[in-house]
Amino acid sequence: MTSVDQLLKTPIHQWHAEHHGRMVDFAGWSMPVQYNSIMDEHHQTRNAVGLFDVSHMGRLFFSGTGIDQFLDSLTTRRVAGVDVGRIRYSLMTNEKGGILDDVLVYHLPDSEGQPFHMMVVNASNREKIVNWLNEHIPTGSDIALEDRTLSTAMIAVQGPKANAMVAGLCSVNPADLKYYTGTAAKIGDHPVILSRTGYTGEDGCELIVDSEVALDVWETLMQSAVDEGGGATGLAARDTLRLEAAMPLYGHELNEETNAAQTDLKFAINLKDRDFIGRNAIVAANENPNLPIRIGLELEGKRAARENCAIIAQGNRVGTVTSGTFAPTLQKSISMGYVDRSAAEPGTELEIDIRGKRATARVVKLPFYTRD
């Protein structure tokens, strides 16, 4: 465990500490896991608006020529040739098809309307991905990568009231952006990168701002959020929200030992007429009936299965839980995990070994939760 004073701090850190934020080490960052009740923070995001400091996520900016072809050679999803304004969720894989990270690739207009590329990566993978990208820049290319994680902040505004709330403060109404698009905008005098993205299963947007103005933007947003019946939301509720929406989390559903083909993220894997690192291994894994695949489980009772619990069918281990929680919106215990294909059909009844006691579970279609 890293000692607290060695942890990285976001520009909003002091605010969290002053507002009951329980600060924990998350991927080397001191982050608020919760302020008060995880359930309340979860519900305020589903019902009104939750504000999340997600500045620990890595923000990488690219310059040079041929960036989209370069990125396209490293992502499971086609990111070359996409329109300016669009953002794509993709995996990055190694030669074995193992997942290095799940990322967002942005192709956005800057404040002068000039297109640029950036990428948001997981905090835990930032250094690895920076190195991976740098290693793969073609010889003689002028492509350069700038890691602006420490000079910027990122704030997610999520929930049914999020976009209308931000519309009252921002030069661009997020509701006028299509899903997974973004643009340069302003909050007051502060330039922001605004995108209609998120990780909660709710509508909403995310803002990237310079570190110096991050606290000011956060406090402005907070004032409106509280007026709307929402407020600051910690990483614990972010986890229950994303789990209900069945969004994978790196280090749980995704890791280097898991092939992209196993993840049930077909929308993020384009194999036709293109090449990228890991493609052939993903094609091979698609045809391998012995590889476990990602599924969702609903459990009987309120007890939650946690990571690494064994999944059992007729007395035999058929898989492993990767995430589980009591789901505040669904009021059920839910899990994601990987199981043999024979046990993956929705409706299949299985058992989960939770610290020595068996719980009955049923395979369900993902996501667990979809907003109206």
Place this chain on the structure above:
Amino acid sequence: MNPEQLLYAESHEWVHVDENNGEKIATIGISAHAVEALTDLVYMDLPAVGTTVTAGEPFGEVESVKATSELYSPVDGEVTEVNATLPDNLEILGDDPYVQGWIVKVKLSSEDALGKLLDHAAYEKMCSGS
């Protein structure tokens, strides 16, 4: 029960010992501090009446949205009663951890473990981290 008159384990369980027909009965719960630290309780697993418990060993578990925590017995003995209404009404632990929120009663087989428990002042000092 008045929290100032209870004994506490470092693992945040409280104990109150009564004498009944020459038998020593310990009532056990978890402190308000523990409830506050856990937050968002959703599940509690209690032992059956008749279970033998050992000081320092788990006798049940309590689960919050975020994590599962074991309940450690502060005493040695045999469970004589469990608060069966508690698992379906975990909000009681937040509202009234020292009276309605009692968890189990244990007939002591030995009083040795009581000497290792903290009084209220010492427990408060531990919780405030000083």
